[in-house]
Amino acid sequence: MPSSAVLPANDLPAALESVLVSEADIKNRLRKLGAEIAALYGDQEITVVAVINGAILFTADLLRHIDNPVRLDCIRVSSYRNETKSTGKPQVLGHLSLDLANRHVLLIDDILDTGKTLSLIVGMIKKLQPASVRTCVLLDKRGRREVEFEADFVGFQIPDKFVVGYGLDYAERYRNLPCIGVLKSHLQNPPEWA
Ligand code: IMP
Ligand code: MG
Numbered sequence: 698m699p700s701s702a703v704l705p706a707n708d709l710p711a712a713l714e715s716v717l718v719s720e721a722d723i724k725n726r727l728r729k730l731g732a733e734i735a736a737l738y739g740d741q742e743i744t745v746v747a748v749i750n751g752a753i754l755f756t757a758d759l760l761r762h763i764d765n766p767v768r769l770d771c772i773r774v775s776s777y778r779n780e781t782k783s784t785g786k787p788q789v790l791g792h793l794s795l796d797l798a799n800r801h802v803l804l805i806d807d808i809l810d811t812g813k814t815l816s817l818i819v820g821m822i823k824k825l826q827p828a829s830v831r832t833c834v835l836l837d838k839r840g841r842r843e844v845e846f847e848a849d850f851v852g853f854q855i856p857d858k859f860v861v862g863y864g865l866d867y868a869e870r871y872r873n874l875p876c877i878g879v880l881k882s883h884l885q886n887p888p889e890w891a
Contacts, residue, residue, distance in 0.1 A: 710862070712871060713878035717860060718836075718853055720875040723758075726852050731762020734803070734833065734850060742766040744800040744827075746793065748818065749773050750872065751807035754864035755835045755852075759805070770795040774814055780886065781859040781867070783843075787814045789821060797825040807864045808836040812846035836860070836877070 709716060734743075742765060747756040749771045760767060775788040802822055806815055815832055822830050833850035840857045855877075861867050862874030867885065 710874050710876070710878070712874070712880060712884055713862070713876075714881045716876050716878040717855055717858070718863075718877040722853070723835075723863060723876070727755075727759050728762050730833070730850055730852055731759055734759075735763050735765055737831075738765050738801060738803075740765065741801050742768065744768045744770065744795060744797060744802050746797075746802060746804045746818075746822070747771045748804070748806040748814065750869075751864050751866065752805045752835075754872070755807055756805050759833070768795055768800075772818060774818070777813075783811050783813065787817050789818065797822060797827045799826070799828050802827040802830045804830065804832045806832070806834050808838065808860075809834045809846065809848055809851075810838050810841050811843040813844055815848070816844050816846050835863070836865075 708719070743763070745756065745760065745767055747753065747769065750773075756769075760769070770793050772793060773790045775790050777783060777785045777787045804815065804818060804822065809815060815834075819830055819832065831849040834848045835852040837848060837851045837854050838857055839854060858879050859867070860877050861871035861880050862877040864872050865877065866872045867880055871880065
């Protein structure tokens with residue numbers, strides 16, 4: 698599993714200083730992750746809860762590799778990030794529209810960082826009495842954990858660097874980059890965004 702990859706200059710999006718996970722790495726890993734998930738659930742139906750906005754691209758691509766019956770819902774969490782650091786407490790915004798009681802729930806997020814977001818949502822889901830709750834994240838920055846939390850399925854372990862692309866944002870930008878990498882430092886807080 699690559700934690701860093703050096704790409705030819707013409708494959709490096711202009712906003713990025715370096716690429717940590719290439720588009721090809723993502724494609725290959727998602728195929729395997731989808732197969733692992735499908736194997737674990739057997740022929741059971743899965744109720745997927747995606748944490749938006751960050752998990753939108755990952756969820757859309759991953760679900761194409763899972764052939765179980767799937768129901769899909771989304772949950773939004775208030776941003777508690779100040780620039781590139783977590784501050785305060787996350788809060789769940791709005792409501793789920795699907796009933797989770799007696800269902801096998803798979804919660805999907807883009808990245809596991811301090812662990813606060815997923816532990817909050819898992820706690821909330823458990824109160825709804827699902828048959829099971831598992832979690833799946835594309836990226837895991839294990840070194841940054843502030844609350845104890847491990848995901849059941851992880852795409853890539855990455856070092857403690859602030860990353861963007863493939864759903865991950867900086868101030869809502871860069872979610873559409875096809876790969877994941879470190880943003881150039883002069884693009885953090887540019888004056889034209891004020
Ligand atoms: P946690 O609650 O600290 O685990 O943070 C999870 C949330 O913080 C993720 O869903 C992301 O929205 C955001 N986040 C954490 N690290 C990064 C990063 O490197 N880039 C972009 N967003 C991040
Ligand atoms: Mg997020």
